[in-house]
Amino acid sequence: MVTVIQPSETSFDPAHTALVVIDMTTFDADPRGGLAKAFAEDGVDLRYYWKHMADQVLPNTIRLLDGFRSAGARVVFTRVGAQFGDYADAQPHVRELHRRSGVLRGTDEYDMLEPLAARAGEAIVDKVGSSAFGTGNLDILLRNAGVTDVIFCGVITNACILLSAVAAWDLGYSTSIVDDACGADSAEIHSAALSVASWLGCHIVSTDHVLAGVAAGQ
Numbered sequence: 001m002v003t004v005i006q007p008s009e010t011s012f013d014p015a016h017t018a019l020v021v022i023d024m025t026t027f028d029a030d031p032r033g034g035l036a037k038a039f040a041e042d043g044v045d046l047r048y049y050w051k052h053m054a055d056q057v058l059p060n061t062i063r064l065l066d067g068f069r070s071a072g073a074r075v076v077f078t079r080v081g082a083q084f085g086d087y088a089d090a091q092p093h094v095r096e097l098h099r100r101s102g103v104l105r106g107t108d109e110y111d112m113l114e115p116l117a118a119r120a121g122e123a124i125v126d127k128v129g130s131s132a133f134g135t136g137n138l139d140i141l142l143r144n145a146g147v148t149d150v151i152f153c154g155v156i157t158n159a160c161i162l163l164s165a166v167a168a169w170d171l172g173y174s175t176s177i178v179d180d181a182c183g184a185d186s187a188e189i190h191s192a193a194l195s196v197a198s199w200l201g202c203h204i205v206s207t208d209h210v211l212a213g214v215a216a217g218q
Contacts, residue, residue: 011216014073018147019064020132021077022154022161024116027103028080029053029155034101034109041100049185053155060181060207061153062115067211071218074147075122078132080160081110091129130160133167142173149174151210153181158193165202176203178210 026033031050039046068075081103082090090098103109105126118124127136142150150173152165161182169175177197184190198204 012073012149012151012210012213013217014068014071014214016147017149017151017214017217018074018076018142018145019068020138020150020152020154020164021061021065021075021116022132022152022164023078023080023156024058024061024113024154025079025081025103025109026111026113027101027109029058029113034103035097038097038100044185046185048187049183052183056180057153057155057183058113058115060178063207064151064153064178064181064210065116067214069119071214073214074142074145075118076125076138076141077112077116077118077122078125078127078136078138078154078160078164079105079110079112080127080129081105082128083126089128091135094129131163131167132160133164133171138164138168139171147173149176151176151178151205153178155183157182157184157190162193162197165197166200169197169200169202174203175201176205176210178207179204180207 028035036046082098083105087095087099101109112118123141125132125136125138125141129135132138150168152161154161161177165175165177177194179194194204
């Protein structure tokens with residue numbers, strides 16, 4: 001297990017902090033969605049993933065959203081999938097998975113889970129691969145808004161979360177990953193991904209710590 005390391009900061013300035021909710025869409029975060037169907041066809045066991053999603057990831061993401069909205073802090077959602085009907089724009093390594101899953105902009109697969117729908121004044125970054133920086137426009141969005149602290153939650157810890165967080169760290173952002181608001185297909189893979197991020201310099205934090213910090217920064 002990864003030890004949750006709370007950063008030395010005890011507060012987050014809402015004017016310069018963004019919560020980035022990664023890929024909590026029908027495709028990635030609904031047990032009836034395209035990822036579940038594709039992985040079932042391939043014989044991949046996702047029982048841990050869906051239980052963890054229901055028990056921790058979704059409830060804690062909702063808590064984080066409530067806290068950031070109450071503080072007037074920035075909220076960004078990412079969605080992943082193709083936009084062209086032939087999936088030609090999808091990142092080559094995930095194109096076939098996207099095609100099999102039907103995750104195309106304008107479909108239910110592409111949209112956020114209903115409890116996590118973006119509100120007016122909140123941003124959505126559409127990406128064609130894993131990193132919200134490398135395959136989406138998250139960097140320019142955050143820089144234009146004066147964001148310096150980025151806090152990630154969502155799925156999948158060892159893919160889109162890890163690659164987005166490491167990219168944020170590499171671009172100079174103060175980067176945190178919310179351990180109990182992220183999910184992978186096993187506890188071991190989740191911990192391994194967080195270990196890599198922590199070794200590089202990302203903060204591994206809890207939902208409670210983030211909420212307390214955002215409240216203190218108001």
